[in-house]
Amino acid sequence: MSTRASTLAGRVMSAPSIIALFLWMIVPLGMTIYFSFLRYNLLTPGMEEWIGFVNYKFFLTDHAFFASLANTLILVGSVLVITVVGGILVGLMLDQPIFGRGILRILVISPFFIMPTVNALVWKNLLMNPVSGFFAWISMSLGFEPIDWFTQAPLTAIIIMVAWQWLPFATLILLTALQSLDRDQKEAAQMDGAGPIAIFFYITLPHLSRAITVVILIETIFLLTVFAEIFVTTGGGPGLSTTNIAFLVYTQALLQYDVGGASAGGIVAVILANIVAIFLVRLIGKNLDA
Amino acid sequence: MEKNFKSPFGQLAYSVFAWIVGLAIFFPILWMGLTSFKSEIDAVNMPPLFIDFDWTLENYTGILAQSNYFKFAMNSVILSFGSTVIGLLFAVTCAWAMAFNPTKRTKDTLLWMLSTKMMPPVGVLVPIYLVFRDWGLLDSRFGLIMVLFLMNLPIMVWMLYTYFKEIPKDILEAARMDGATLPKEIFFVLLPMAVPGIASTMLLNIILAWNEAFWTLNLTTSDAAPLTAFIASYSSPEGLFWAKLSAASTLAVAPILIVGWFSQKQLVRGLTFGAVK
Numbered sequence: 001m002s003t004r005a006s007t008l009a010g011r012v013m014s015a016p017s018i019i020a021l022f023l024w025m026i027v028p029l030g031m032t033i034y035f036s037f038l039r040y041n042l043l044t045p046g047m048e049e050w051i052g053f054v055n056y057k058f059f060l061t062d063h064a065f066f067a068s069l070a071n072t073l074i075l076v077g078s079v080l081v082i083t084v085v086g087g088i089l090v091g092l093m094l095d096q097p098i099f100g101r102g103i104l105r106i107l108v109i110s111p112f113f114i115m116p117t118v119n120a121l122v123w124k125n126l127l128m129n130p131v132s133g134f135f136a137w138i139s140m141s142l143g144f145e146p147i148d149w150f151t152q153a154p155l156t157a158i159i160i161m162v163a164w165q166w167l168p169f170a171t172l173i174l175l176t177a178l179q180s181l182d183r184d185q186k187e188a189a190q191m192d193g194a195g196p197i198a199i200f201f202y203i204t205l206p207h208l209s210r211a212i213t214v215v216i217l218i219e220t221i222f223l224l225t226v227f228a229e230i231f232v233t234t235g236g237g238p239g240l241s242t243t244n245i246a247f248l249v250y251t252q253a254l255l256q257y258d259v260g261g262a263s264a265g266g267i268v269a270v271i272l273a274n275i276v277a278i279f280l281v282r283l284i285g286k287n288l289d290a
Numbered sequence: 291m292e293k294n295f296k297s298p299f300g301q302l303a304y305s306v307f308a309w310i311v312g313l314a315i316f317f318p319i320l321w322m323g324l325t326s327f328k329s330e331i332d333a334v335n336m337p338p339l340f341i342d343f344d345w346t347l348e349n350y351t352g353i354l355a356q357s358n359y360f361k362f363a364m365n366s367v368i369l370s371f372g373s374t375v376i377g378l379l380f381a382v383t384c385a386w387a388m389a390f391n392p393t394k395r396t397k398d399t400l401l402w403m404l405s406t407k408m409m410p411p412v413g414v415l416v417p418i419y420l421v422f423r424d425w426g427l428l429d430s431r432f433g434l435i436m437v438l439f440l441m442n443l444p445i446m447v448w449m450l451y452t453y454f455k456e457i458p459k460d461i462l463e464a465a466r467m468d469g470a471t472l473p474k475e476i477f478f479v480l481l482p483m484a485v486p487g488i489a490s491t492m493l494l495n496i497i498l499a500w501n502e503a504f505w506t507l508n509l510t511t512s513d514a515a516p517l518t519a520f521i522a523s524y525s526s527p528e529g530l531f532w533a534k535l536s537a538a539s540t541l542a543v544a545p546i547l548i549v550g551w552f553s554q555k556q557l558v559r560g561l562t563f564g565a566v567k
Contacts, residue, residue, distance in 0.1 A: 005472070006390070006391050006472065007391050007393070009387070009391070009472055010386075010387035010388075010390070010391030010393070011387070012387075013383040013384060013386060013387040014383070014384040014387040014388060014399070016380050016383070016384070017380045017381060017383070017384035017403075017443060017447060018384070018399065018403075020380065020440060020443065021403055021406050021440065021443060021444065024406065024440040025406045025409065027417070028414035028417040028418050028421075029409065029413070029414060031414075031416075031417035031420075031421075032413060032414055032416060032417055035416060035417065090311065090315070093308050093311060094308070096304060096308070097301060098301075098304065098305045098308045098309075099301070099302070099305040100305070100309070104308060104309060104312045105554075106551050106554065107312050107313065107315070107316040108312050108315050108316065109550070109551075109554050110316055110319055110547060110550070110551075111315065111316075111318070111319065112550065113497060113501070113543065113546050113547045113549075113550030113551075114319065114501075114543050114547070115500065115501040115503065115517070115518050115521070115542060115543060115546070116501065116503045116518075117503050117507075117518045117519075117521040117522045117525075118322075118521050118539040118542055118543050119318075120525075121521060121522075121524055121525060121535060121539065122318050122319075122321070122322045122536070122539060123318060124525075125532055125535060126318070126321055126322060126325055126532060126536065127318060127321070131334075131336075132334040132335070132336050132338075134321060134338055136336075137336060137337050137338050141337075164315075164318065167315065168315075169561070172554065172557065172558055173558055173561075173562060173566050176558045176566055177566050210566070211566045214562050214566055218561065218562065221407070221408055224410060225410040225411060225412060225504070227411075227412075227503065227504045227507075228503035228504065228507065228518070228522070231503075231507060231522065231525075232521075232522045232525040233525070245412070246410065246411075246412045249412040249413075249415065250412060250415065250508070253415055253416050253419070254415075254419070254508065259416050259420070262415075262416050263416050263417075265412070266410075266412050266413040266414065266415065266416060267413060269410045269412050269413050270409060270410060270413035272410075273408055273409065273410045273413075274408060276408070277405060277408035280404075280408070281401050281404060281405055281408075
């Protein structure tokens with residue numbers, strides 16, 4: 001159907017977005033790569049010089065890097081496990097006939113719309129405070145000592161907060177996938193004498209596999225760069241116990257003014273994210289033809 | 291997993307169980323809302339007070355009386371709407387072109403756009419910060435609108451593309467046969483049919499921009515700071531007034547929570563780029 005005029009119009013009309021995104025990607029990325037090879041500290045302007053891979057060497061051999069890489073992986077891994085397993089369970093739960101299901105569904109989805117800074121402060125102060133937080137009251141009511149979350153288990157506290165925020169996302173995606181499950185297939189399996197557990201593992205779970213992959217890949221992209229929750233609660237501490245790569249690069253750049261080192265860290269973060277991204281783009285790409 | 295409960299009692303018992311789980315997930319938001327109506331003393335009371343406290347609006351009146359709350363709120367509105375409007379202008383035209391005049395490269399272009407979304411913000415924080423500093427864009431609304439717009443543009447193009455693809459081409463062809471010019475075709479035929487898709491794209495983008503915290507925290511100090519930064523300022527030790535914090539938080543999330551409730555079904559498609567239907 002495309003005529004020459006409409007093809008031309010198509011080019012003209014898609015150009016602004018393509019050019020804008022191209023600049024947004026290539027200019028900062030190019031600058032980051034360039035800075036990463038410089039000795040460049042904002043406190044000593046005019047002293048920039050080319051130093052090759054020294055920033056990378058320092059960044060990659062610093063114990064802070066390994067600590068934050070480990071924290072990043074633990075954070076991403078734990079949140080993924082909690083949200084995927086939890087999302088399947090809550091999704092299955094919401095897929096049943098329940099009184100007031102529409103309202104319940106909205107309540108369960110809500111945490112996803114809460115801004116990360118609010119999320120972090122509400123959890124830190126109202127729930128996890130060791131003296132008068134809600135969790136402290138629960139522990140004491142059950143006869144336990146309240147946990148001082150941000151001193152005793154800071155990373156766990158961050159994991160809980162972030163998992164709470166992303167559980168709705170997993171639930172929403174998995175519930176949508178569950179609702180597209182063909183009922184006849186399940187009924188046929190029931191006729192053949194399959195129990196609920198067999199139906200779950202042989203029919204429901206395979207049906208969900210694609211949605212699960214989507215959840216894992218998209219969450220990974222966002223979870224690799226968790227920032228606000230750490231920024232407003234622990235500031236990366238105590239020590240390095242809650243510093244992830246995103247936060248480490250931030251501290252180097254805007255607190256230590258080490259542009260060169262931070263840029264090298266930024267490039268490492270980009271490479272890590274891209275390893276994940278390759279899989280995601282493949283997956284979405286396959287879907288595009290369908 | 292539609293299971294027909296054998297008895298109404300079974301369904302009732304199951305519903306009670308589901309509501310307990312659902313309320314537990316919702317609890318932090320509920321608790322925030324309740325605390326916002328307490329006095330500071332009641333807010334830290336042990337054991338916690340659920341309903342039996344003196345309800346008060348003093349936290350809300352206190353925060354609203356602080357003139358700078360409105361400044362932050364206004365910034366949030368300007369930033370999220372500004373970036374959404376600019377984004378729509380770019381994304382609608384781009385998605386239209388890709389959906390109705392696809393070329394061999396359209397698919398690759400779409401995937402490439404998505405890949406820009408994979409770039410972690412920390413990877414480009416330093417140059418953006420320096421460019422903003424040198425151009426005097428730090429703490430400016432214009433600068434932040436541009437960042438938010440570019441950050442969400444790939445999602446907007448993708449969402450609109452998936453919506454536009456479902457509009458039957460025959461209708462556009464018929465319009466063209468009847469002598470409609472290209473602008474007429476777009477404004478009078480395509481856009482009216484795409485209103486639901488455009489509306490949900492708009493809502494998703496407003497939600498994402500409203501809640502964005504990385505760039506707002508790093509590129510603003512006061513003038514252009516939105517509610518995300520306002521709330522973050524409560525993380526300092528002198529900001530430990532729980533009831534006030536709760537009221538401020540409630541005010542910060544309420545508008546977007548309501549928007550989210552209305553757009554939850556469309557969100558699945560937007561956030562997964564149509565990969566899950």
